[in-house]
Amino acid sequence: MMTLFGDPAQWLPVAFATLMGVSILIYVILDGFDLGVGILFPFADEAEKDRMVASIGPFWDANETWLVLAIGLLLVAFPAAHGAILTALYLPVAIMLVGLILRGVAFEFRVKAPGHHKVYWNTAFYVGSLITALSQGFMLGKYIMGLESTMGIWIFAVMTSVFLAVGYSFIGACWLILKTDGALQRKAVAWARGGIWGLIIGLALISIATPLVSERIFAKWFTFPEVLLLLPLPLMSALLVGLLWFALRQLPTRNDSWAWFPFAAAIALFTLAFFGMAYSFYPYVVPEQLTIYEAASAPESLFIILVGTVFVLPVIAGYSVLSYTIFRGKATELRYD
Amino acid sequence: MDTLLLSRIQFGANISFHILFPTITIALGWVLLFFKLRFNATGEAKWMDAYRFWVKVFALSFAMGVVSGITMSFQFGTNWPGFMETVGNIAGPLLAYEVLTAFFLEAVFLGIMLFGFSKVPNWLHSLATFLVAFGTTMSAFWILVLNSWMHTPAGFELRDGVAHATDWWAIIFNPSMPYRLAHMLMASGLTVAFLILGLSAFRWLRGDRGADVRAVFKTGAWLAALLIPVQIYMGDMHGLNTLKYQPQKVAAMEGNWDTQSNVPLLLFALPDEDARENRFEVAVPNLASIILTHKADGVVPGLNDFVAEDGTHLHPPVAPVFWSFRIMVGTGMAMLLLSWSALWFMRRGRGPAGVPKLMQVALVPMAFSGWVATLAGWYTTEIGRQPWLVQGVLTTKQAVADVPAPMVASTLAVYLSLYALLLIAYISVLFYLARKTGSPDGPTPSAPQTQPVPAE
Numbered sequence: 001m002m003t004l005f006g007d008p009a010q011w012l013p014v015a016f017a018t019l020m021g022v023s024i025l026i027y028v029i030l031d032g033f034d035l036g037v038g039i040l041f042p043f044a045d046e047a048e049k050d051r052m053v054a055s056i057g058p059f060w061d062a063n064e065t066w067l068v069l070a071i072g073l074l075l076v077a078f079p080a081a082h083g084a085i086l087t088a089l090y091l092p093v094a095i096m097l098v099g100l101i102l103r104g105v106a107f108e109f110r111v112k113a114p115g116h117h118k119v120y121w122n123t124a125f126y127v128g129s130l131i132t133a134l135s136q137g138f139m140l141g142k143y144i145m146g147l148e149s150t151m152g153i154w155i156f157a158v159m160t161s162v163f164l165a166v167g168y169s170f171i172g173a174c175w176l177i178l179k180t181d182g183a184l185q186r187k188a189v190a191w192a193r194g195g196i197w198g199l200i201i202g203l204a205l206i207s208i209a210t211p212l213v214s215e216r217i218f219a220k221w222f223t224f225p226e227v228l229l230l231l232p233l234p235l236m237s238a239l240l241v242g243l244l245w246f247a248l249r250q251l252p253t254r255n256d257s258w259a260w261f262p263f264a265a266a267i268a269l270f271t272l273a274f275f276g277m278a279y280s281f282y283p284y285v286v287p288e289q290l291t292i293y294e295a296a297s298a299p300e301s302l303f304i305i306l307v308g309t310v311f312v313l314p315v316i317a318g319y320s321v322l323s324y325t326i327f328r329g330k331a332t333e334l335r336y337d
Numbered sequence: 338m339d340t341l342l343l344s345r346i347q348f349g350a351n352i353s354f355h356i357l358f359p360t361i362t363i364a365l366g367w368v369l370l371f372f373k374l375r376f377n378a379t380g381e382a383k384w385m386d387a388y389r390f391w392v393k394v395f396a397l398s399f400a401m402g403v404v405s406g407i408t409m410s411f412q413f414g415t416n417w418p419g420f421m422e423t424v425g426n427i428a429g430p431l432l433a434y435e436v437l438t439a440f441f442l443e444a445v446f447l448g449i450m451l452f453g454f455s456k457v458p459n460w461l462h463s464l465a466t467f468l469v470a471f472g473t474t475m476s477a478f479w480i481l482v483l484n485s486w487m488h489t490p491a492g493f494e495l496r497d498g499v500a501h502a503t504d505w506w507a508i509i510f511n512p513s514m515p516y517r518l519a520h521m522l523m524a525s526g527l528t529v530a531f532l533i534l535g536l537s538a539f540r541w542l543r544g545d546r547g548a549d550v551r552a553v554f555k556t557g558a559w560l561a562a563l564l565i566p567v568q569i570y571m572g573d574m575h576g577l578n579t580l581k582y583q584p585q586k587v588a589a590m591e592g593n594w595d596t597q598s599n600v601p602l603l604l605f606a607l608p609d610e611d612a613r614e615n616r617f618e619v620a621v622p623n624l625a626s627i628i629l630t631h632k633a634d635g636v637v638p639g640l641n642d643f644v645a646e647d648g649t650h651l652h653p654p655v656a657p658v659f660w661s662f663r664i665m666v667g668t669g670m671a672m673l674l675l676s677w678s679a680l681w682f683m684r685r686g687r688g689p690a691g692v693p694k695l696m697q698v699a700l701v702p703m704a705f706s707g708w709v710a711t712l713a714g715w716y717t718t719e720i721g722r723q724p725w726l727v728q729g730v731l732t733t734k735q736a737v738a739d740v741p742a743p744m745v746a747s748t749l750a751v752y753l754s755l756y757a758l759l760l761i762a763y764i765s766v767l768f769y770l771a772r773k774t775g776s777p778d779g780p781t782p783s784a785p786q787t788q789p790v791p792a793e
Contacts, residue, residue: 057448057451057452058448058449058451058452058453059448061399061400061403061444061447061448062441062444062445062448064403064407064444065436065440065441065444067407068406068407068410068436068440069436069437069440069441071410071411071414072410072432072433072436073433074414075410075413075414075421075425075429075432076421076425076428076429076430076432076433077429079418079421079422079425079429080422082413082414082418082421083414083418083419083421083422083738084418085414086411086414086415086418087414087415087418087738087739087740089415090415090740090744090748091744091748093411093415094415094748094751094752097407097408097411098751098752098755100404100407100408101404101405101408101755101759102755104400104403104404105400105401105404105759105762107400108396108397108400108401109397109762109766112393112397112766112769112770113762113765113766113769114769297425297426297429298426298499298501298502300426300501300502301425301426301427301429301430301501301502304430304502304505305429305430305433305434308430308433308434308437308438309433309437312437312438313437316437316441316442316445319441319442319445319446320441320445322445322449323445323446323448323449326449326453326456326457327448327452327453327456334451334452335452335454335455336389336392336393336451336452336454
């Protein structure tokens with residue numbers, strides 16, 4: 001069975017790197033809009049805040065689980081990399097965890113604690129979302145730069161952290177355009193118009209910095225014929241940004257048509273950016289230090305996880321779709337009855 | 338303090354904080370399903386009122402469990418890289434199966450269970466309640482498999498210092514797994530039984546004596562009274578299993594220094610590891626031998642058998658294990674006494690009205706007795722495994738990360754203050770919800786619903 005696709009020490013690490021990558025991408029998109037909604041909190045009034053939380057309330061927990069799966073796959077499939085990456089990122093990880101804790105419990109406390117405490121839990125929700133996004137961006141920056149600690153890398157990581165937070169708030173605003181109407185929807189369009197700048201600068205920054213830092217990555221992108229084959233990636237991104245720009249000027253339309261478009265386009269943009277990064281880093285799981293083949297667990301253990309994954313992931317996808325179908329349409333007040 | 342001790346305190350603090358909430362959600366999920374099914378069968382409003390109140394507690398506890406659980410999945414890497422590097426081939430698949438078969442299931446259906454009541458057919462809402470309860474139990478299953486394997490590792494071989502799986506059946510059904518799993522599931526059941534009993538007593542004392550309070554009070558009392566004798570028996574079985582596989586832990590639990598027969602049961606003692614003796618012993622003759630071997634002259638292993646020739650201790654620190662064990666057993670005895678006398682007072686349909694006020698008052702703090710017993714039990718077994726992380730395979734010291742001690746100390750300080758704050762918030766919100774639901778001038782929950790109730 002294990003030799004079905006050739007040498008298991010070759011194909012299993014690739015399979016798991018793919019699974020992990022997909023989990024991270026799904027996490028960044030799904031929890032990205034949850035966190036983005038939290039980051040936009042200070043710009044909304046009290047009633048709008050309730051509506052914004054209502055738009056993500058039934059989903060956030062499952063969305064966050066993709067992070068657990070991603071970190072779990074890193075842990076189980078590439079244990080050596082898990083240790084190397086997480087000890088190098090000790091402080092930002094700790095800060096992110098504090099952010100995730102604050103954000104997660106604030107969902108519940110803000111409506112269950114006595115009324116006059118709500119304002120504090122709203123603040124916890126905002127602060128938690130913001131520092132989670134910032135620390136994830138910081139980790140992304142350090143990871144891109146090979147997990148080293150110099151002044152230049154620190155500055156770069158601070159910049160990626162700001163741009164990831166802006167990127168999350170952009171996709172969060174796009175989600176709100178889809179899930180709300182009226183004044184809040186108009187506000188969300190304005191937020192998205194503001195956020196798209198950050199997204200463009202952030203993407204450009206990473207695209208320029210990565211090949212400059214690593215000769216290997218430079219060679220992977222700017223040699224013939226790769227450069228031609230890869231050209232669609234930046235071109236499609238530019239096209240999407242242009243379309244988004246145009247759409248955000250037109251929205252909201254009178255019959256609410258095209259309200260889905262910014263969110264769909266944002267997903268596409270995140271996906272393209274992710275593929276660009278995945279292409280740059282392959283086959284490394286710790287940049288320039290450890291390849292997925294060197295860091296992988298024993299094939300027998302990987303295989304037993306893969307068997308489970310192949311059966312269970314479609315089921316997870318199925319009931320996730322069920323949940324999004326049940327709570328489709330414009331967000332209404334969350335009720336237990 | 339060094340990185341090892343700080344990391345141990347940090348992980349200990351995180352996992353102690355975490356376990357409080359799954360201990361509630363595992364069993365509360367099934368209790369909610371019970372309420373829902375009673376409502377489906379009888380159509381009585383009190384069951385749905387009970388469901389609506391306790392689903393709020395469930396949602397809050399679940400969120401607390403999720404966020405503190407994520408913290409731990411990262412700390413394996415940030416603080417204990419040696420764990421996954423050595424036994425990752427075994428721990429990895431078990432953790433992966435937990436995420437795949439439990440976490441997504443409970444997270445997705447929790448949304449439907451909480452907010453879907455008016456959006457989906459009733460059967461789907463009941464099914465969602467079942468799947469959430471099932472998911473929390475699956476999660477408990479996988480994590481207890483892994484934990485038990487760390488106590489009684491089986492089905493593997495070491496190649497170049499790394500554990501490789503040879504028999505997954507033996508890994509999953511390792512020798513201590515069935516006992517530990519049953520012991521923990523019942524601990525969860527008892528925690529919830531006393532939580533719902535204690536909070537109902539609190540509402541009763543405040544004059545909130547609706548049909549739902551009566552129903553929940555009775556459910557809690559019966560659940561507690563039924564589970565506690567089974568739990569005591571299960572705990573005894575688990576202890577005998579530990580005696581077989583980890584005798585040094587049992588020696589520490591009993592405070593027994595020399596391997597000997599006719600070992601007394603110590604009710605009180607101050608174990609002194611330097612002098613290797615106990616001070617101020619209060620003992621019942623022969624009882625430890627009788628409990629552990631069922632014979633008065635049965636031989637019980639002693640701690641001095643677990644000292645290496647160079648003087649290194651191969652047994653756990655004695656005092657914390659000795660005392661945690663006594664706190665757990667003492668709490669269990671209080672549970673037995675209170676739940677059975679509650680049933681006696683409630684006889685012939687008197688319900689909570691038959692229970693004397695003094696006992697009602699005593700039941701309120703008992704709402705959190707399950708937490709005390711569960712934590713004490715986990716300290717007994719986990720500290721009792723020291724100095725090993727994986728018994729006989731990997732020591733805790735070998736697994737710790739080479740992170741500067743001040744970094745661990747500063748993050749520890751942040752975690753501890755955050756957890757203290759959240760714990761206070763959690764407990765006060767529980768009582769706030771109980772007060773608010775029961776306030777005499779508030780809307781009576783069992784009155785016909787004219788307006789929908791917001792999700793609070």
